[in-house]
Amino acid sequence: MGNDAHPPQTPPVVPTGAPAIDVGLPDRPVAPARLSRISIGIDLGTSNSCAAVVQDGRPRVIPSRDGYNTIPSMVALNQRNRVVVGRHAKGQLLFNPSRTVHGAKRLVGRAFDSSVVQSMLPHFPYDVVAGEDGFCAVRLGPLTLSMVQVQALVLREVKGVAENFLGEEVNRAVITVPAYYSEQQRAAVRRAGALAGLHVERILNEPTAASLAYAWGRNVKERVLVYDLGGGTFDASVLELADRVYQVISTGGDTFLGGVDFDDRIVAFLVREFEKLHGPYKWDAVARSRLADAAERAKCALSEQESFPVHLPYLATVDGKPTALDTTLTRAGLEALVAPLVERTVQTCARVLDDKGLEPRDVDEVILVGGQSRMPLVQERIRSFFGKAPSKAVHPDEAVAIGAALLAHSLNSAEGVVLIDVVPISIGVGLPGGGGRVKRVIERNTPLPVRKEYQLATTKDDQKTFDLWIFEGEGATVAECQYLGTIQLTGLPRGGKGSVRIAVAFELGEECLLAVRAREIGSGREVEVVFTTKGTPDEVKKRLEKEASYAAAGIERPPGAGAAPPGHDGPPASTGSREIPRPASPPEPATGLKGLWSRITGR
Numbered sequence: 001m002g003n004d005a006h007p008p009q010t011p012p013v014v015p016t017g018a019p020a021i022d023v024g025l026p027d028r029p030v031a032p033a034r035l036s037r038i039s040i041g042i043d044l045g046t047s048n049s050c051a052a053v054v055q056d057g058r059p060r061v062i063p064s065r066d067g068y069n070t071i072p073s074m075v076a077l078n079q080r081n082r083v084v085v086g087r088h089a090k091g092q093l094l095f096n097p098s099r100t101v102h103g104a105k106r107l108v109g110r111a112f113d114s115s116v117v118q119s120m121l122p123h124f125p126y127d128v129v130a131g132e133d134g135f136c137a138v139r140l141g142p143l144t145l146s147m148v149q150v151q152a153l154v155l156r157e158v159k160g161v162a163e164n165f166l167g168e169e170v171n172r173a174v175i176t177v178p179a180y181y182s183e184q185q186r187a188a189v190r191r192a193g194a195l196a197g198l199h200v201e202r203i204l205n206e207p208t209a210a211s212l213a214y215a216w217g218r219n220v221k222e223r224v225l226v227y228d229l230g231g232g233t234f235d236a237s238v239l240e241l242a243d244r245v246y247q248v249i250s251t252g253g254d255t256f257l258g259g260v261d262f263d264d265r266i267v268a269f270l271v272r273e274f275e276k277l278h279g280p281y282k283w284d285a286v287a288r289s290r291l292a293d294a295a296e297r298a299k300c301a302l303s304e305q306e307s308f309p310v311h312l313p314y315l316a317t318v319d320g321k322p323t324a325l326d327t328t329l330t331r332a333g334l335e336a337l338v339a340p341l342v343e344r345t346v347q348t349c350a351r352v353l354d355d356k357g358l359e360p361r362d363v364d365e366v367i368l369v370g371g372q373s374r375m376p377l378v379q380e381r382i383r384s385f386f387g388k389a390p391s392k393a394v395h396p397d398e399a400v401a402i403g404a405a406l407l408a409h410s411l412n413s414a415e416g417v418v419l420i421d422v423v424p425i426s427i428g429v430g431l432p433g434g435g436g437r438v439k440r441v442i443e444r445n446t447p448l449p450v451r452k453e454y455q456l457a458t459t460k461d462d463q464k465t466f467d468l469w470i471f472e473g474e475g476a477t478v479a480e481c482q483y484l485g486t487i488q489l490t491g492l493p494r495g496g497k498g499s500v501r502i503a504v505a506f507e508l509g510e511e512c513l514l515a516v517r518a519r520e521i522g523s524g525r526e527v528e529v530v531f532t533t534k535g536t537p538d539e540v541k542k543r544l545e546k547e548a549s550y551a552a553a554g555i556e557r558p559p560g561a562g563a564a565p566p567g568h569d570g571p572p573a574s575t576g577s578r579e580i581p582r583p584a585s586p587p588e589p590a591t592g593l594k595g596l597w598s599r600i601t602g603r
Contacts, residue, residue, distance in 0.1 A: 021143045029194030032171040039172035041404025046105040046232030052405035059402045075153045076100040077140040085157040097125035097289035099140045107136040108147040109185030125285045152195035173198045174408040179205040179235040180253030183514045203511040207237035209403030210369040222364040230370035232258040236349045247420040252352040259372040265337040266295035273327040302331045335377045366390040430469035436477045451507045458500045465490045
């Protein structure tokens with residue numbers, strides 16, 4: 001259910017004299033003065049987060065003081081204007097939803113002006129706004145937090161739980177993310193970890209972590225598919241496991257498909273049931289929150305029983321009288337509501353297999369991960385598609401954290417594991433004069449680490465600078481891809497049109513974080529590279545369309561059109577791309593990459 005009226009997208013105004021709200025996070029990441037003895041694994045989830053550690057050679061989940069193995073991934077501002085996290089935040093979700101942030105995993109590292117974010121805004125009971133950097137932030141009364149800060153607060157809570165359990169400082173961690181996360185989202189999670197006081201040793205894909213948990217101590221040699229259906233995202237990855245080598249060969253997913261989408265289908269059903277009797281109703285945030293809570297409880301119960309009564313007293317006021325919702329949802333009814341969502345996951349599995357020419361019968365085991373994978377319909381559909389029952393060798397809520405802990409332990413031991421992951425989403429460049437087309441430079445499912453060059457030539461005499469627009473996605477045009485940022489090449493040597501050629505190298509390390517280098521081919525010297533994400537995706541797309549219209553007319557820019565965008569003397573001419581042998585270790589940042597590297601590391 002959407003908000004009745006979304007508030008204006010303007011910065012919050014703090015009343016004169018109101019005290020500043022201390023969220024307890026530094027303004028900038030600060031590296032730990034001394035690294036801790038222990039490194040933990042953290043599953044940073046949409047609904048819940050979980051931590052694990054290896055003790056005496058065995059991995060185990062770290063429980064909270066109250067005995068819970070997971071922590072709600074929620075941050076809230078309570079009635080006293082104090083920031084609360086975890087179960088304290090969840091405790092106020094029903095009566096104060098506009099000040100309780102949940103589902104931040106879907107928004108972190110996403111530009112506020114992107115079409116996907118704009119389409120999601122009505123589904124959040126809290127105010128999602130544009131942060132100072134153009135990425136998503138949240139407004140909780142007088143407080144505005146970036147989504148990176150929200151995730152940092154959750155990670156700090158997990159860190160505190162681990163320290164309480166282990167009885168010593170913990171500041172090293174491996175943190176997991178969906179395999180289908182974009183480069184920007186991965187960079188945002190790494191920055192969130194640093195803000196939380198963690199030295200992030202590795203960003204690890206969730207399906208790869210689950211496969212580590214599955215294969216631990218079993219000496220397997222199998223091809224497995226990890227089906228990871230969590231609270232907010234879905235991933236499917238095919239891996240080949242052989243002793244201590246874990247190789248991802250194909251991956252795919254949907255960062256907008258998870259348990260909350262199943263809940264939304266149930267909420268819509270409950271609203272229809274109520275409005276059948278009472279007519280259309282204008283739902284407020286508290287009522288919507290109660291409906292969502294009832295939907296989740298019904299969904300979980302129907303995994304164990306055939307029907308579930310939903311009773312919500314005083315849900316609404318009709319004709320001046322408090323009115324309840326009373327209805328019953330059956331398992332068959334639930335399955336009819338969510339069958340299309342389950343089918344989307346199966347179609348993703350089929351695409352992931354097809355990318356490598358595999359059939360369902362070529363998979364030895366299917367590993368189910370994520371709380372939503374418990375649903376009987378999911379397990380029945382997996383059995384039908386793959387022709388075998390899914391494995392029950394791992395705990396769906398704990399496997400990812402366990403796998404992250406095993407990797408964290410492995411990174412600091414003599415007997416390490418070898419992980420070979422792949423690029424989840426293709427990276428390419430927008431082609432000015434190309435009708436808004438995108439030229440892919442690094443294709444999805446390319447093994448990591450990878451380094452590829454894209455060669456350019458100047459398009460006018462004595463050209464000083466030009467821009468290169470970077471996109472991520474599988475579409476053929478900029479409208480179908482996600483804008484990552486703009487690389488600006490400056491300080492080019494003087495020369496005639498086409499005489500200066502630049503090789504731009506795109507480098508993705510083991511964590512799939514992007515670094516860029518550029519060199520002038522004639523002299524071999526490095527060209528200064530500035531990476532910026534200023535300007536909305538729509539502005540960048542419009543700029544490319546203008547360049548395309550100029551090129552179609554056979555001119556650089558029509559009379560009266562004004563100067564080129566700042567730092568842009570004209571569109572670069574492509575001379576093709578080529579692959580460079582993969583480096584043995586992730587590259588160090590070039591001196592001309594200060595903007596990009598600070599965005600990734602926070603330094």
